[in-house]
Amino acid sequence: MIPFIDLQAQRQNISTEINAAIENVLAHGQYIMGPQVGELEKQLSNFCGVKHSISCGNGTDALQLALMALDIGPGDAVFAPSFTFVATVEAVLLMGATPVFVDVDEETFNICPTSLAEAIEMITAQGDLKPRAIIPVDLFGQPAAYRQIEEIATAHSLAIVADAAQSFGASLNNKNVGRMGDIVTTSFFPAKPLGCYGDGGALFTGDDDLATRLRSLRNHGQGTDRYDNVNLGLNSRLDTIQAAILIEKLKIFPSEIDARKKIAQYYHTNLPSSLRPQKLMEGATSVWAQYTVVGENRDQIRDRLAADDIPTAVYYPKPNHLQAPYQGAPCAPKGLPVTEHLQERVFSLPMHPYLDEELQGKILEALTRAVS
Numbered sequence: 207m208i209p210f211i212d213l214q215a216q217r218q219n220i221s222t223e224i225n226a227a228i229e230n231v232l233a234h235g236q237y238i239m240g241p242q243v244g245e246l247e248k249q250l251s252n253f254c255g256v257k258h259s260i261s262c263g264n265g266t267d268a269l270q271l272a273l274m275a276l277d278i279g280p281g282d283a284v285f286a287p288s289f290t291f292v293a294t295v296e297a298v299l300l301m302g303a304t305p306v307f308v309d310v311d312e313e314t315f316n317i318c319p320t321s322l323a324e325a326i327e328m329i330t331a332q333g334d335l336k337p338r339a340i341i342p343v344d345l346f347g348q349p350a351a352y353r354q355i356e357e358i359a360t361a362h363s364l365a366i367v368a369d370a371a372q373s374f375g376a377s378l379n380n381k382n383v384g385r386m387g388d389i390v391t392t393s394f395f396p397a398k399p400l401g402c403y404g405d406g407g408a409l410f411t412g413d414d415d416l417a418t419r420l421r422s423l424r425n426h427g428q429g430t431d432r433y434d435n436v437n438l439g440l441n442s443r444l445d446t447i448q449a450a451i452l453i454e455k456l457k458i459f460p461s462e463i464d465a466r467k468k469i470a471q472y473y474h475t476n477l478p479s480s481l482r483p484q485k486l487m488e489g490a491t492s493v494w495a496q497y498t499v500v501g502e503n504r505d506q507i508r509d510r511l512a513a514d515d516i517p518t519a520v521y522y523p524k525p526n527h528l529q530a531p532y533q534g535a536p537c538a539p540k541g542l543p544v545t546e547h548l549q550e551r552v553f554s555l556p557m558h559p560y561l562d563e564e565l566q567g568k569i570l571e572a573l574t575r576a577v578s
């Protein structure tokens with residue numbers, strides 16, 4: 207079976223640099239908050255063009271830290287898509303707030319501004335919960351419709367926490383996703399476009415006060431020194447070794463993004479006509495964390511591809527509003543028909559920067575046979 211995501215190909219490419227970077231950390235021994243952590247944060251800020259980067263333990267903690275920094279808790283409503291990885295809404299529930307599930311757009315798969323506006327009006331009219339924040343998700347690497355979302359957020363005085371776990375490196379209207387909304391969260395989980403060799407995450411913000419709070423919150427609510435605790439916080443720091451690895455990976459990341467775009471373009475051009483790919487919004491660039499298509503008879507197509515040694519994956523087979531911990535949570539007034547439609551029809555093809563054209567040709571040939 208060919209790999210769905212080939213992390214070893216990347217490792218072979220830069221193993222000397224990565225081994226040296228790890229050796230360097232082992233030599234100085236500052237495993238927690240060593241110099242590479244600050245250095246990486248500086249480089250992430252430069253990369254995104256954002257004032258503050260705050261690294262943390264993982265992308266799920268990043269979301270929770272964002273909600274903590276915004277003082278979101280019991281009685282608060284946080285609007286988010288159901289068609290996303292569970293972590294997006296897990297953080298909301300962990301904070302004691304109520305997730306309100308919003309439907310997604312049929313073509314981009316990202317949060318639907320119309321469904322969002324209707325959900326906010328419904329919660330406002332009911333009067334039990336206080337609308338506080340929106341968590342748009344940049345699904346599969348494509349930025350959400352931030353222009354429309356920002357208008358809605360401004361009209362209702364809501365904060366925006368952008369879940370960019372899958373989209374680090376993408377942009378919308380020439381603006382890097384690191385600069386969307388009030389706080390942006392991302393993940394360096396190994397399989398994300400920019401991944402480390404373990405868990406890792408980061409937050410981005412242009413707001414000085416939020417940045418100060420986030421730096422404190424990720425480190426036990428620390429104040430002026432280690433034994434001064436001004437906030438209720440978490441232990442969620444990025445390991446120095448992971449920061450050192452990320453510094454090396456960031457160097458080749460722009461060329462990896464270019465490779466992903468080329469591979470996505472090749473899929474687009476040669477896809478059988480019965481399959482519909484995720485549509486890229488005008489003005490958006492994607493980092494193609496996943497290349498996802500919609501098709502009837504998905505399971506049959508996937509079985510046939512598997513018989514030809516072509517792996518595929520389904521993100522996400524069961525939307526969050528149907529998962530046990532979230533079943534009582536409110537949904538947008540017209541329900542989530544697009545989410546439920548997509549959940550039964552989407553599947554993702556192998557995607558990583560080291561997928562060569564020969565292999566891609568093989569995948570497309572098998573796919574053409576599988577749909578016929």
Ligand SMILES: *Cc1c(COP(=O)(O)O)cnc(C)c1O
Pocket residue numbers: 264265266267290291293294343369371372392393394395405406407
């Ligand atoms: C991966 C992911 C997360 C969580 O990131 P972790 O680093 O695995 O905790 C959150 N949201 C989305 C959309 C993700 O894909």
